Amino acid sequence: MNLIRIYECLCDETRLRILHLLAQGPLCVCYFQDILQLPQVAVSKHLAYLRERGLVEAHRHEQWKIYSLPEPRPKELDWQxxxxxxxxxxxxxxxxxxxxxxxxxxECCWVAEALKQTGGSLGNKRNIGRTSKR
Amino acid sequence: MNLIRIYECLCDETRLRILHLLAQGPLCVCYFQDILQLPQVAVSKHLAYLRERGLVEAHRHEQWKIYSLPEPRPKELDWQxxxxxxxxxxxxxxxxxxxxxxxxxxECCWVAEALKQTGGSLGNKRNIGRTSKR
DNA sequence: CCAGCATATACTTCAAGAAGAATATTCTAC
DNA sequence: GTAGAATATTCTTCTTGAAGTATATGCTGG
Incomplete structure (x- = not known):
């Protein structure tokens, strides 16, 4: 049954943290890396796991992949x-x-300001909005 | 963390069924066997799993082991x-x-009646209140 | 104390999934 | 089209747990 697939998602601390963050609003993968302080591959795999089970959605915005909670939210997810x-x-x-x-x-607010001035180019947002790990 | 241990309990259909039944009231192991239609060992192991993680409690009543939801109920369990x-x-x-x-x-009501007449001896309740599988 | 029922534990086998390393894919800027 | 950044996939290793079989423990009635 479907409910069990949801519970399987919730058995992992990293995934709980991801959902907890997404409850605040959409977020891109590199932000997850910074906030969770985990290697890229870990974040990516957990996001894939959640995606396959319908607990998160993803869309691309320029070079970034933005993850968010699904709309409309399944009621089971809402309970959780x-x-x-x-x-x-x-x-x-x-x-x-x-x-x-x-x-x-x-930092993002500041980025947003900067963006207005540069006419909306997001090209170097990655160097402003987050600390590059590499 | 503790919440994850709870979610681990909920990833299994048998355990969900057990909790669902216990939400109706306490139940003894042999009733679980009949209702879930699963072998004794499966029931016993899932109950042990839930017990170790504090999602159910057990006490003995004569030769039977009665399982129930913990009192007071942890709020996480309540949500679930x-x-x-x-x-x-x-x-x-x-x-x-x-x-x-x-x-x-x-059937149990009928058993209760029978018991009043026999002066409370539960000796053969197992042959009345449930269908013996063996 | 012994038989029989009720329940639990130990052991084995198998599958799912977590973490890490390496590599692949996709997009953007030049 | 090439480099580089952002993200995903593949492969391997290790652990957890589910199911089955066999066996053990604990209680009750004689």
């Missing part, structure tokens, strides 16, 4: 997000993720 | 029971379980 929200408030890993997300988002 | 309740209504496996549970419960 509520449970996560309720259970995870006190967990340091998840709080730290949110902190890193906020930091990147404030 | 609500989700189950909401998601599983239409699933035939779960509906069939409930039907078999009701049948056994009505």
């Amino acid at each position: 997000l509520r449970c996560l929200q309720d259970s995870v408030q006190t967990e340091e890993v998840f709080r730290a993720d949110l902190r890193r997300l906020k930091n990147l988002q404030s | 029971l609500r989700c189950l309740q909401d998601s599983v209504q239409t699933e035939e496996v779960f509906r069939a379980d409930l039907r078999r549970l009701k049948n056994l419960q009505s």
Whole structure:
């Protein structure tokens, strides 16, 4: 049954962290790398796992792949997000993720400003909006 | 983290069925065997799995082991029971379980009557309240 | 104490999935 | 079209757990 496939997604801390972040809004893969502080391959595989089971959606925006929660949200996912929200408030890993997300988002605002000035070219966003690991 | 241990419990249809049944009230192992229509060893192992992770409790009543949901119920479990309740209504496996549970419960009422007459001796309850598989 | 029922544990086999390394694909800018 | 960045896939190794078989434990009634 379908519900079990959902629960299989939730048995892994990395995937819980991903869903927790996506509950705040869409995010691109490289942001996940920075926030989760995990190697690219790990992030990519967990995202693929979630995608195959319909818990996240992806679309391309220029050279980036943006992941988000599916619309409309399956009700089972909705229950789980509520449970996560309720259970995870006190967990340091998840709080730290949110902190890193906020930091990147404030950087992003600055990026957004910069973009207006450069006429919308996102070409070097990767060098502004996030710390390159390589 | 603890939440993941809970989700690991929910990745298996048999365990979901067990929790779904326990949401209706406590039940002894042999009833699970009848309702789930699974071999004793399977039932016993899944119950042990749930017990180790704190999703069910067990106590002995005469020669039977009665399983129930923990009191007080952890809030994470509560969320999951609500989700189950909401998601599983239409699933035939779960509906069939409930039907078999009701049948056994009505037999049980009859057993209760019989017991009053025998002065409370439960010695042959197993031959009345459920169909012996052996 | 012994038989028999109710339940649990140990052991084996098999499949799924997590992590890491290497490599492939896709897009953009020049 | 070539380089380089962003992301995905493939392959290997290791661990967990599901199912089955056999066996053990614990309780009850004689």
